Amino acid sequence: MLKKTVIVRPELCVGCMQCMIRCAQAHSRSKILASAIREDILAKPRIHIGVGPEHKPFPNKCRHCEPAPCQEACMPWAIRSDIAEGLKIVDPARCIGCGMCAMACPYYVIRFYRDKDAPERPAVAVKCDGCHERVAAGGVPACVEACKTGALTFEDVNLYLKEGTNRLANAAYGVRA
Amino acid sequence: MPKKDLNDYSICSDARAMIKKAREDGVETVWDRLEEQLPQCGFCELGLSCRNCVMGPCRIDPFGHGPKRGVCGADADVIVARNFGRMVAAGAAAHSDHGRDLLETLHAVAEGETGDYGIRDEEKLRRIAAEVGLDVAGKDTKAVAKALADRFFEDFGFRRGSVSFLGRVPAKRREVWKKFGVTPRGIDRDIVEMMHRTHMGVDNDAVNLCLHAARLSLADGWGGSMIATELSDIIFGTPTPKTSKVNLGVLRADHVNILVHGHSPIVSEMILAAVRDPGLIAKAKAAGAAGINLAGLCCTGNELLMRQGIPMAGNHLMTELALVTGAVEVVVVDYQCIMPSLVTVAACYHSRIVSTSPKAKFTGATHIEFDVHNARQKAVEVVELAIERFTARDQSRVDIPATPVDMMTGFSNEAILAALGGTAGPLLDAVKAGKIRGAVGIVGCNNPKVKHDYQSANLIRECIKRDLLVLVTGCVTVSAGKQGLLVPQAADLAGPGLSAVCKALGIPPVLHMGSCVDNSRIIQLCGLLADALGVDIADLPVAAAAPEWYSEKAATIGLYAVASGIFTVLGLAPPILGSKTVTDLAVSGLDDVLGACFAVEGDPVKAAELIDARITAKRTALGLVP
Numbered sequence: 001m002l003k004k005t006v007i008v009r010p011e012l013c014v015g016c017m018q019c020m021i022r023c024a025q026a027h028s029r030s031k032i033l034a035s036a037i038r039e040d041i042l043a044k045p046r047i048h049i050g051v052g053p054e055h056k057p058f059p060n061k062c063r064h065c066e067p068a069p070c071q072e073a074c075m076p077w078a079i080r081s082d083i084a085e086g087l088k089i090v091d092p093a094r095c096i097g098c099g100m101c102a103m104a105c106p107y108y109v110i111r112f113y114r115d116k117d118a119p120e121r122p123a124v125a126v127k128c129d130g131c132h133e134r135v136a137a138g139g140v141p142a143c144v145e146a147c148k149t150g151a152l153t154f155e156d157v158n159l160y161l162k163e164g165t166n167r168l169a170n171a172a173y174g175v176r177a
Numbered sequence: 178m179p180k181k182d183l184n185d186y187s188i189c190s191d192a193r194a195m196i197k198k199a200r201e202d203g204v205e206t207v208w209d210r211l212e213e214q215l216p217q218c219g220f221c222e223l224g225l226s227c228r229n230c231v232m233g234p235c236r237i238d239p240f241g242h243g244p245k246r247g248v249c250g251a252d253a254d255v256i257v258a259r260n261f262g263r264m265v266a267a268g269a270a271a272h273s274d275h276g277r278d279l280l281e282t283l284h285a286v287a288e289g290e291t292g293d294y295g296i297r298d299e300e301k302l303r304r305i306a307a308e309v310g311l312d313v314a315g316k317d318t319k320a321v322a323k324a325l326a327d328r329f330f331e332d333f334g335f336r337r338g339s340v341s342f343l344g345r346v347p348a349k350r351r352e353v354w355k356k357f358g359v360t361p362r363g364i365d366r367d368i369v370e371m372m373h374r375t376h377m378g379v380d381n382d383a384v385n386l387c388l389h390a391a392r393l394s395l396a397d398g399w400g401g402s403m404i405a406t407e408l409s410d411i412i413f414g415t416p417t418p419k420t421s422k423v424n425l426g427v428l429r430a431d432h433v434n435i436l437v438h439g440h441s442p443i444v445s446e447m448i449l450a451a452v453r454d455p456g457l458i459a460k461a462k463a464a465g466a467a468g469i470n471l472a473g474l475c476c477t478g479n480e481l482l483m484r485q486g487i488p489m490a491g492n493h494l495m496t497e498l499a500l501v502t503g504a505v506e507v508v509v510v511d512y513q514c515i516m517p518s519l520v521t522v523a524a525c526y527h528s529r530i531v532s533t534s535p536k537a538k539f540t541g542a543t544h545i546e547f548d549v550h551n552a553r554q555k556a557v558e559v560v561e562l563a564i565e566r567f568t569a570r571d572q573s574r575v576d577i578p579a580t581p582v583d584m585m586t587g588f589s590n591e592a593i594l595a596a597l598g599g600t601a602g603p604l605l606d607a608v609k610a611g612k613i614r615g616a617v618g619i620v621g622c623n624n625p626k627v628k629h630d631y632q633s634a635n636l637i638r639e640c641i642k643r644d645l646l647v648l649v650t651g652c653v654t655v656s657a658g659k660q661g662l663l664v665p666q667a668a669d670l671a672g673p674g675l676s677a678v679c680k681a682l683g684i685p686p687v688l689h690m691g692s693c694v695d696n697s698r699i700i701q702l703c704g705l706l707a708d709a710l711g712v713d714i715a716d717l718p719v720a721a722a723a724p725e726w727y728s729e730k731a732a733t734i735g736l737y738a739v740a741s742g743i744f745t746v747l748g749l750a751p752p753i754l755g756s757k758t759v760t761d762l763a764v765s766g767l768d769d770v771l772g773a774c775f776a777v778e779g780d781p782v783k784a785a786e787l788i789d790a791r792i793t794a795k796r797t798a799l800g801l802v803p
């Protein structure tokens with residue numbers, strides 16, 4: 001697992017779907033919203049908002065598991081670990097759209113669409129790539145940048161868990177942190 | 178987030194100095210808040226979100242992954258058109274409600290209900306009354322004013338079936354409007370009808386909605402705004418050419434500084450009268466000041482500048498920064514474009530925001546309510562408050578970062594025609610001869626999304642270089658003035674033809690025509706020129722641009738310019754791009770219907786090239802040298 005990753009706090013999500021639209025934009029050819037929506041093959045979001053009880057929203061995206069069930073199920077080795085460290089990224093040129101990865105994924109975060117990088121295929125697996133290019137350039141994932149409520153943050157996972165441990169410690173002694 | 182480089186905010190040194198001081202003083206500005214908002218809502222940016230009912234809110238996924246229709250079934254086209262329609266309606270409502278206030282003032286004058294206001298241009302009162310078909314012979318001033326007020330009250334309603342100034346529209350244009358059903362009927366009627374049409378389940382055809390948006394925008398341009406302009410001239414005087422000064426340097430370190438901000442001349446003219454009151458000047462001197470200094474911001478500043486030569490401190494993005502100088506005692510506001518943040522910025526200094534209108538209150542501001550009966554007295558109260566605040570000023574925090582730049586103002590249509598010897602003939606001759614290849618109205622606001630004044634000032638430079646006479650109003654006035662483009666010497670920056678004409682007449686190549694309601698002067702001038710040539714406005718070698726626009730009012734102005742037949746370049750896209758139907762209509766389809774369309778171009782050189790190409794085509798079609 002990467003040190004810094006997208007942390008999801010579903011209780012802060014208001015269901016605005018900004019993460020979805022900015023994710024699709026970030027994965028378009030032009031990366032400019034106004035022109036991204038006019039491209040021949042439309043980019044698709046790789047984060048999804050599930051609907052829970054009382055319509056409570058639940059942001060859901062790839063966890064980049066290690067070992068990853070999707071990767072183990074992928075016959076043409078289209079889900080690669082060698083594009084960016086710690087990330088499981090679909091190579092559309094290799095994907096045959098068989099759906100095995102989606103069946104193996106316990107989180108339902110893979111979808112199938114036409115992709116600009118494999119335009120000859122009717123559908124390939126589309127999933128989170130960790131916005132590795134943005135992160136390499138010093139940025140944060142597009143979904144995190146879009147989130148106004150703190151439901152999605154880009155954090156050092158162990159620091160996040162350490163803070164959680166401290167909150168728990170306070171709670172154990174009857175103090176609300 | 179690291180702040181961007183200071184030079185990226187504005188081309189103006191006074192702005193940059195005050196942004197730096199704001200940071201040092203811990204004052205939050207419009208640019209800080211924009212950064213906090215980024216990235217902004219992608220659905221709203223494209224016009225694809227709808228909050229019109231409680232089955233929603235709904236959004237259309239422009240990437241085709243999620244919903245393609247709102248709960249009611251409206252698709253992207255309908256949602257975008259409804260949203261745009263409401264945007265245009267809001268802009269028309271703002272201008273027209275401003276016009277209504279002038280109308281109420283005229284009515285109060287006619288009824289003898291106010292001693293504070295009067296008729297300063299009786300000739301114009303009689304001329305306009307006669308123009309709209311009223312019998313003025315033998316009637317006294319008040320009777321004419323009463324009759325004109327009654328006529329314009331009807332323009333706001335739906336008794337008459339069309340607005341009074343329809344007679345100013347060239348016949349060919351009126352035919353176009355009739356053919357496509359966009360003749361403006363009544364100001365309030367057409368605005369209200371848009372609110373009706375955009376309710377769930379009424380007008381569900383994007384093109385039909387857009388055509389009504391065009392009609393209601395015309396009810397603003399040739400109705401509400403035009404009434405605001407003409408009545409302001411009648412009540413406060415028709416502008417004539419004069420000189421003034423512009424930028425934050427118009428503030429004076431040793432004076433009590435009062436700024437007027439907002440739109441209507443009703444309050445600002447009374448403040449002007451009060452600051453000239455010898456008793457109040459004596460009070461200011463007793464408080465240790467050298468005198469009382471009045472300057473303008475935004476459009477009410479333009480109103481005072483045009484008629485009285487009162488200097489301008491700044492445009493939209495300068496309003497917070499004016500307070501950051503630490504030298505402003507009071508900002509008196511009426512309505513429109515007054516950032517609510519001003520109250521917070523003022524609280525960081527000794528400054529006070531004074532609200533004056535019952536329809537525009539600001540929590541934390543001092544409310545001194547003006548009406549036609551008490552205006553003079555209330556203006557005295559405002560000036561007294563400013564003198565009191567002067568005694569609380571901390572001179573060590575004062576920084577006035579510029580020396581003022583000279584500018585010329587006051588180019589009403591009456592003044593332009595007078596300068597030409599009474600008719601548009603000489604101007605048309607210059608156009609026919611190709612000395613002046615055409616005219617471009619460059620108007621509108623500032624927007625923190627783009628570098629302050631950069632697009633406006635550079636588009637002006639590019640246009641005059643191409644022998645295109647530029648007409649400015651609103652916040653672009655300040656953008657132009659601060660760059661030294663509103664003085665006769667700026668003719669040196671113009672192409673040879675325009676330069677020669679300007680030098681012969683002693684005028685700048687960029688003419689200041691007023692506030693944002695005064696865009697009605699520009700369309701009226703276009704109507705006059707088209708009539709003189711016996712053509713449609715759409716045939717004229719003219720164009721419009723709103724390079725740094727932000728407001729709903731600017732959207733309305735842009736649309737009434739296009740609907741009047743004037744090609745219009747916007748520096749930023751309106752929130753319509755989520756609908757291909759509406760976008761295509763705006764940037765090309767309207768050309769077939771109305772003889773003009775929009776373009777979106779944020780680069781001033783490319784925008785000038787688009788305008789030049791249009792004007793060249795129009796000149797060629799008229800049989801003139803390109």
